[in-house]
Amino acid sequence: MADTRLIQGRYRLHEVIGRGGMGEVWRATDEALGRRVAVKCLRPLGPQRDPASLTVLRERFRREARVAAALQHRGITVVHDFGESDGVLFLVMELLDGRNLSQLLGDNGKAPLPVDQVVDIAGQVADALAYTHRQGVVHRDLKPANIVRLGDGAVKICDFGIARFAADNGITSRLTGTGIAMGTPHYMSPEQIGGGGEIDHRSDLYSLGCVLYEIATGVPPFDLEDTWAVLVGHRDTVPAPLRSHRPELPAALDLLVLDLLAKAPEARPADAGEIRPRLATGPATASSAPPRALPGWAGRMTTGRPAATTFVGPLTAPYDPATALTGEWTRATALPPRPADGRATGTVAYPYAPHAPEVPSPAAPVSAQTSAPGHDHSTLPGTGSIPLPAPASASVAASVSAPTSELLAVLAGRHRAGLGLGRLGRWEEAAEVHRTVVRDRGRVLGADHPDTLASRYELAFALARSDRHADALREFGGVSEGRARTLGTDHADTLAARQETAYVLGGLGRHAEAHSVYAAVLAARERSMGAEHPDTLRCRHNLAFTLGRLGRLAEAYATAREVADARARLLGADHADTLATRHEVAHLLGRLGRWADALTQYREVAEARAAALGADHADTLAARYEAGICLGRLGRAEEAAALYRELAGARTRTVGPEHPETLRARHGLGVSLGRLGRWEDALAEARAVCGLRTRVLGADHPDTLVSRREIAIGLGWLGRHDEALDEYRRVAETRTRTLGAAHPDTLAARADEAHCTERRERLGRRDHRTT
Structure with missing residues (x-):
């Protein structure tokens, strides 16, 4: 890629600001949104790969880039976009004004950083790792070159997800056939070196210990030129305490780093959230673990510089708070990364609508194939607000009679910006961008022009993903009619729009109409x-x-x-x-x-x-x-309870303890406990889940009401019928108010209430006869 080259019709590359084993980093301008960015270009895919492996490679890159783009934390570099241009995979990131820790050590003549900076960096990196680990994301390549300290003192971690992509796919030249990084063993955990151990968040903690050791003392834990000696050190040597190098370091920091460098993962701190508190207090002793066997292939490794720069090079551009996007952040929503909607790749969009464990949930229908080839709309948590330029209405209106190539390029760039927002799951913002492009393309090209209809299709798609199904239905209908006029009724793009129409009809509960449209589209697809x-x-x-x-x-x-x-x-x-x-x-x-x-x-x-x-x-x-x-x-309640308990733990790890999916697993556990006759435990679980659902989803949410009904069931089995009746009445009254008196769920709730009333009265009469 040459200087000032425009890639994807949007990103203007100006100059290389960093090089490493994975590729180059360019200072660039996002011309669609008018901001400065950094573009990381990974090594070319190469003609020697077969088409099947290239497809897998691109899909893995998209998957890992989506992971990086979904992370939202002040301590993590923002990923704005990603794609492929002329066989080169690229990432678009915020442009950082700062120096990575490797560069800071070099600037300092390899002398250690000041104590207050070491402690501050440790706390900030730990906070960022604690967040990412809660999302189920492990960095795998934490080192000084991947940690940047900005001019205002903020610290950011780079290369989340991409390090694993490079290791899995041989993009970096510093890999063996096993996928183990060969150039910088100084920050690798014993389980990474061995190749046979499980790599989880505790591997990042070990690497963090290596980083803190180096910036605190000026040397890595095992400062040796011989690779074998470095590997043996990671395997079975407890490093010298930090204070043996530098006595003025806090004892808490010394002991914390030794714990982070424990050989066995289970001997390290349980999670990164423990690090900041320990910087102030610290445990009484450091921990260690027995040595592990060194892999036979380890002798092939070659030593590299301890802090090789592979991502962020010297960032010399002046800092501009309006475009650097380092000040304002949005709260992470902790949503699970959902599968792609299937328009380009065919992957099903599974619904995550809550339901009781008694009612299995079907897989959702997939969307029709996109009219924008290669485009992938994955639903992810938002990553902050992208400042969008004001619509160019005046210039567009002035150019209606003779649209210039420059104007059309501007509109194409805005169209791609909308696609990027959708790819990040920010559908409402995407809809607004596409709405302006539809209006302006309609003025300069005409309502039935393929480009206008393509933007209108994307507008409809974004509206559907924003749960604005009625609006989406109107737009898809217009696209279907326009494409039928200009392309024909059996054209693939026409059928795609009609299939999306059916999808939205299903979302509106109009399944009979959806069936009719699907049947017609299916017949046309079979013909063509x-x-x-x-x-x-x-x-x-x-x-x-x-x-x-x-x-x-x-x-x-x-x-x-x-x-x-x-x-x-x-x-x-x-x-x-x-x-x-x-x-x-x-x-x-x-x-x-x-x-x-x-x-x-x-x-x-x-x-x-x-x-x-x-x-x-x-x-x-x-x-x-x-x-x-x-x-x-x-009737296999014991097995069901064990499974739901495992699921609750997995959901807590990946999406957090209050996510609806976590609460659904816990609800299933409570139901299973009731089936086992453990009603006290079942009632306690139902109350806990109901409280969390009330806070997270609202008191009137269907899931909350399902949990409240489960409370009533538990109370009834424990003989507390007055309390049970109160809960049944609350469910029935809420459903009457929100769903209507004739809704099946309301009628079921009224039946529950009547049954409980009858049972209470029957027991009351029996007690009266007894006395």
């Missing part, structure tokens, strides 16, 4: 694409889902089964789309009362997803949750 084209199968999957919602379970099951078999043949048994349809097959088996078969399906889906995505991935946990429902239905 064939019965087993991926887009045809995606439409048939959605049709199966809709048939289930209409209560036509036998047809839904047969259709889903056929789609699952076809996807397995075409894509493979463990492909995400195949597993999505198998998830739907399992759901339909449950609704047909075939709980044993459903359990088998859910377990197989969970096992395949664990292998492909990880045991704690949201999709894996979703399948395991449904397996818990099946266990309950089969």
Whole structure:
């Protein structure tokens, strides 16, 4: 990439400000949003790779970049965008005005940093790691070069997610075939060096201990030129105390670093949240652990400089608070990274709508394929407010008669900016950007121009993801009509818009209409694409889902089964789309009362997803949750309770203790405890979950009311019928107010209330006769 080159029609590259094993970092300008940014260009993919491996590589990069973009903390570098240009993968990040710790040590002649700076850096890095570890994200390559101290004293960690991507895919030249970084073993945990141990958040804590050791003393824990000696040191040598190098260091810092450098992960602090308090107090002793065996291949490693710069080079541009985005931050929402919506990749968007463990949740229908090839709308937590430029209405209006190439480029850039917001899950902002582009493209190109309709399609998509289904339906309808006029009724883009129309109709509960549209789109896709084209199968999957919602379970099951078999043949048994349809097959088996078969399906889906995505991935946990429902239905309450307990722990690790998914797992645990006759424990769990749901979701939320009903059930089984009746009445009154008197859930609540009243009166008469 040459100087001042424009990539993706948006990012103007000016000068290289850093180089390393993974690629180059450029100072650049985001011309769509008018701000300065840093663009990291990873090493070219290379023509020697086969197409299949390139596809996997790009998908892994997108996955890891989404992880980085989802992180929101003042101590983590903001990732704005990512993509590929001419075979080069790139990340767009905030432009930092500062120096990384490796550079600070070099500026200081390799002398240690001042004590107050060491303590301050330790606390800030620990806070950032505590946050990321709560999100289930491990850095894996923490070192001085990846930690930047800004001019105002703030500290930021760089390269989250990308270090693992590089290690997994051989982008850095400092890798062996095993994927272990060869150049800088000075900050690697023993489990990373060994290659056989589990890599979790405690590996980051060990690396942090190495970093703190170096900035506090001026040398890494094992300051040796021989790689073998460095590895042996990490394996079985307790490093010299910091105060043996520098007596003025606080004792608490000395002991903390030695604990962080414990050989066994379980001997280190439990999490990064313990670090800041210990900087002030500290434990009485440091900990250590027995040595571990050194891997046989370790002799091939070569020593590199302890603090090699690989990410942030000298950032010489003047600091501008209006564009550097280092001051204002938004609170992390701790949402789980959800799967892609499937328009470009075919991945199912699984719903996370809460439900009681007695009611299995189906897989959601996938969206139609995007009209913007290669575009991926993954739903992620927002990462702060991107300052968008004011719409260029005046210039557009002045150029209606003769749109210039420059004007069209501006509109294309704004369109891409909207796509980027959607990719980060910020759908309301994306909708507003696309709305202005629709208006201005309509003025200069015409309402039925393909570019205008493409922007209107993206506007509708963003509205649907913002739960504005009625508005989305109107826009998708307009796109469908416009594309039918200009492209034809069977054109792929026309069918994509019609399929999204059906998707939104389903979101509005209008399943009969959705079924009619899906059936028509399916017939057209079979005519134009064939019965087993991926887009045809995606439409048939959605049709199966809709048939289930209409209560036509036998047809839904047969259709889903056929789609699952076809996807397995075409894509493979463990492909995400195949597993999505198998998830739907399992759901339909449950609704047909075939709980044993459903359990088998859910377990197989969970096992395949664990292998492909990880045991704690949201999709894996979703399948395991449904397996818990099946266990309950089969009367295997002990197994269900154990499973829900594991799920609650996994959800707490990945999305936090108050996330709706965590609370759903805990609710399932409470139900299972009741089935085991442990009603005191069940009641306590129901009360705890209800309290959290009230605070997080609101007192009138359906999940909160489900928990309140569970409280009433527990009270009834414990013979506390007056209290139980009060809870049943609250549920019935709330549902009457929010859903209406004739709603099925309201009628069920009234039946519960009547049953409890009758039981209380019957017991009262019996007690009266007894006395």
